[in-house]
Amino acid sequence: DSGVTQTPKHLITATGQRVTLRCSPRSGDLSVYWYQQSLDQGLQFLIQYYNGEERAKGNILERFSAQQFPDLHSELNLSSLELGDSALYFCASSVTGGNYEQYFGPGTRLTVT
């Protein structure tokens, strides 16, 4: 158990809908990262937050947004969902904003039908 929690574990929704994925980092970690992993693919970095502020952006679509709250938990919002958005979404956390060792949550499996 990495100490990073993600909810929900599974999510099934229809095209055009909007969903919110939630992540709580390890105790003491200030930085949160979001990744997307499509079937049999690698990890695609989406976005990073550090202590409530956006730190870095990767290949995140404009339909997707995220935020980190004062208690350091983070939410990833996915809107106008398309079939191609079906994937595993992982949250990771690290102590600092400088990456180094990232610890991953169990993921949320999103299925768009």
Add this chain to the structure above:
Amino acid sequence: GQQLNQSPQSMFIQEGEDVSMNCTSSSIFNTWLWYKQDPGEGPVLLIALYKAGELTSNGRLTAQFGITRKDSFLNISASIPSDVGIYFCAGQEDSNYQLIWGAGTKLIIKP
């Protein structure tokens, strides 16, 4: 952007065999991390390397930070069935604090 070249893409191994995989970059890195991902699970950090030439073990796993700072190796000795999964390398450049990920090496046990 910067890419990591991770090889091999997949490996078929027999139980008891030693396994070796590597990652190379075109630029100098100051950190190398190795992760393992089981199907449907989140990646788990296996080994972290911070110094050129560093050799670190975690049970049957051994990883090395290449002396050129452009590569890293992961070896698994005497493989067992639970070693199957995808192994990812990740590294951090001197000039960019973003973590860069390899595409993964898929380890499969021969029937």
